[in-house]
Amino acid sequence: xxxxxxxxxxxxxxxxxxxxxLAEMLKGGVIMxxxxxxxxxxxxxxGAVAVMALERIPADIRKDGGIARMSDPAMIKNIQQxxxxxxxxxxxxxxxxxxxxxxALGIDFIDESEVLTPADNKHHIxxxxxxxxxxCGATDLGEALRxxxxxxxxxxxxxxxxxxxxxxxxxxxxxIQNDIKKLLSLHQEQLMTAAKELGAPYELVCxxxxxxxxxxxxxxxxxxxxxxxxxxxxxxxxxxxxxxxGIFKSDDPATRAAAIVKxxxxxxxxxxxxxxxxxxxPAMKGLNLNELPLEQRLANRGx
Amino acid sequence: MVNGTIGVLALQGAFQKHIExxxxxxxxxQQVRCHEELKRCVALIIxxxxxxxxxxLLQAGRLTNSIKTFATKHPVMGTCAGMIxxxxxxxxxxxxxxxxxxxxxxxxxxxxxxxxxxxxLNLHIKAEEPPFCxxxxxxxxxTKLNRRITxxxxxxxxxxxxxxxxxxxxxxxxxxxxxxxxxRYWLSLFDEDAGKESTHFKxxxxxxxx
Numbered sequence: 001x002x003x004x005x006x007x008x009x010x011x012x013x014x015x016x017x018x019x020x021x022l023a024e025m026l027k028g029g030v031i032m033x034x035x036x037x038x039x040x041x042x043x044x045x046x047g048a049v050a051v052m053a054l055e056r057i058p059a060d061i062r063k064d065g066g067i068a069r070m071s072d073p074a075m076i077k078n079i080q081q082x083x084x085x086x087x088x089x090x091x092x093x094x095x096x097x098x099x100x101x102x103x104a105l106g107i108d109f110i111d112e113s114e115v116l117t118p119a120d121n122k123h124h125i126x127x128x129x130x131x132x133x134x135x136c137g138a139t140d141l142g143e144a145l146r147x148x149x150x151x152x153x154x155x156x157x158x159x160x161x162x163x164x165x166x167x168x169x170x171x172x173x174x175x176i177q178n179d180i181k182k183l184l185s186l187h188q189e190q191l192m193t194a195a196k197e198l199g200a201p202y203e204l205v206c207x208x209x210x211x212x213x214x215x216x217x218x219x220x221x222x223x224x225x226x227x228x229x230x231x232x233x234x235x236x237x238x239x240x241x242x243x244x245x246g247i248f249k250s251d252d253p254a255t256r257a258a259a260i261v262k263x264x265x266x267x268x269x270x271x272x273x274x275x276x277x278x279x280x281x282p283a284m285k286g287l288n289l290n291e292l293p294l295e296q297r298l299a300n301r302g303x
Numbered sequence: 304m305v306n307g308t309i310g311v312l313a314l315q316g317a318f319q320k321h322i323e324x325x326x327x328x329x330x331x332x333q334q335v336r337c338h339e340e341l342k343r344c345v346a347l348i349i350x351x352x353x354x355x356x357x358x359x360l361l362q363a364g365r366l367t368n369s370i371k372t373f374a375t376k377h378p379v380m381g382t383c384a385g386m387i388x389x390x391x392x393x394x395x396x397x398x399x400x401x402x403x404x405x406x407x408x409x410x411x412x413x414x415x416x417x418x419x420x421x422x423x424l425n426l427h428i429k430a431e432e433p434p435f436c437x438x439x440x441x442x443x444x445x446t447k448l449n450r451r452i453t454x455x456x457x458x459x460x461x462x463x464x465x466x467x468x469x470x471x472x473x474x475x476x477x478x479x480x481x482x483x484x485x486x487r488y489w490l491s492l493f494d495e496d497a498g499k500e501s502t503h504f505k506x507x508x509x510x511x512x513x
Contacts, residue, residue: 014421014436017421017438017479018419018420018421018438018440021317021419021438021440021476021479022416022419022440022441024316024317024320024351024479025316025317025351025352025353025383025384025440025441026316026352026353027315027316027317027318027319027352028313028314028315028316028318028352029315029316029352029353029356044355044397045359045397046359047355047356047359047360047363048356049315049352049353049356050353084355084395084397084410084411085353085355085356086353086415086416086441103417106414106415106417107415107416108415108416108417108441109416131417132416132417133416258363261356261359261360262360262363265314265315265336265360266336269336
């Protein structure tokens with residue numbers, strides 16, 4: 001395997017290469033949140049590369065309050081049977097028993113997600129132990145590398161789930177890109193201090209400073225609601241986009257889903273973007289993040 | 304045709320990894336998302352990704368027929384999802400195969416991601432070729448092969464690397480390993496310069512029968 005798949009805590013680079021490999025296959029696509037088999041079928045037909053199976057989309061979790069947990073395996077199973085694309089599902093931060101359930105279910109990718117209520121306020125799951133790959137959220141480079149150190153095979157910038165406001169997704173993507181650029185400019189003797197400041201494993205800091213990129217794919221999530229939002233994130237350096245509430249909270253999910261797929265594929269082609277953006281029903285109403293108190297922000301979960 | 308531009312279908316999936324492999328072999332590449340881009344190429348790679356997604360994007364971009372026509376004159380290589388698209392029939396009705404090679408394929412033949420694996424493959428290249436590390440990710444498997452197909456590698460008695468004329472299809476992902484022998488071999492099928500190193504492989508392939 002290549003150097004990319006050797007991380008300090010990982011003694012099985014082949015296994016890690018398989019996990020990162022699936023993330024590679026999802027590049028350039030759209031991963032959609034779905035709550036039942038019917039929505040999953042709509043997503044697949046629209047060209048989604050994968051679906052995220054969950055009982056309530058983030059916008060509803062936010063509205064309903066209470067404790068958000070892993071979805072009912074029976075409901076996830078229905079979705080697995082309805083589609084042939086990869087199916088992802090979420091477990092709570094630190095809840096490795098939920099992750100074990102999802103692995104036993106044969107889920108293709110586990111999202112250790114801040115959208116659900118955290119089960120551990122200090123530790124994330126040790127992900128190298130699992131055969132199923134994990135994706136984790138991050139708001140900056142240090143957080144991304146801590147998750148990769150624990151075994152995440154894919155990073156997604158958190159954005160603010162269920163908001164329909166892309167501003168945080170943009171902020172987190174720019175933050176990670178800026179952190180990477182900064183590492184590129186450092187001399188070798190400065191990297192240990194950088195690792196200390198980032199709170200990130202030294203070997204991974206060295207990898208990023210040599211390659212100018214994370215050792216796993218970096219996707220974008222949290223607030224993407226329109227084809228242009230998706231194109232914006234792709235041009236800012238996202239390799240795939242997650243669209244949660246944005247599709248099935250809109251007035252015409254099938255058309256919007258297909259339009260977001262088209263905009264993601266042709267994100268560098270304004271003529272195609274124009275076509276994808278034209279004639280859609282209204283997008284989700286959304287929340288203006290300036291009006292959302294900091295303590296209600298999901299992105300602050302995770303450590 | 305020698306040293307012409309190699310196209311890589313870039314609708315979705317691991318196209319960047321194929322581009323890196325081709326650059327390592329000193330080849331010019333072109334990302335292909337529309338008919339005009341395809342016209343600039345002498346050969347095409349269809350990468351791994353999701354075959355249902357690619358089918359939909361090929362249809363939406365009116366590329367299905369362009370690629371079929373292209374493949375009657377030009378070499379094509381497909382890996383994983385690309386192999387599914389190159390087949391003549393699949394078990395999945397949401398996928399429209401391009402009939403570039405004459406075999407049938409079954410999607411996810413080994414199971415879900417949990418059942419993904421790596422395996423050392425003996426390539427039927429030279430007599431003493433070291434094994435190739437194949438990364439199989441939710442991989443498809445060839446089920447029925449026409450006699451025109453040559454089997455170049457097998458795993459558990461199932462063909463996983465197959466050739467027909469100047470076309471090549473793999474169940475696994477040669478683009479995810481630094482070992483570029485399979486890319487080099489494919490180039491050697493139609494490109495005299497690339498072929499110098501692997502003529503032996505070429506001769507073997509032409510006599511091997513499934």
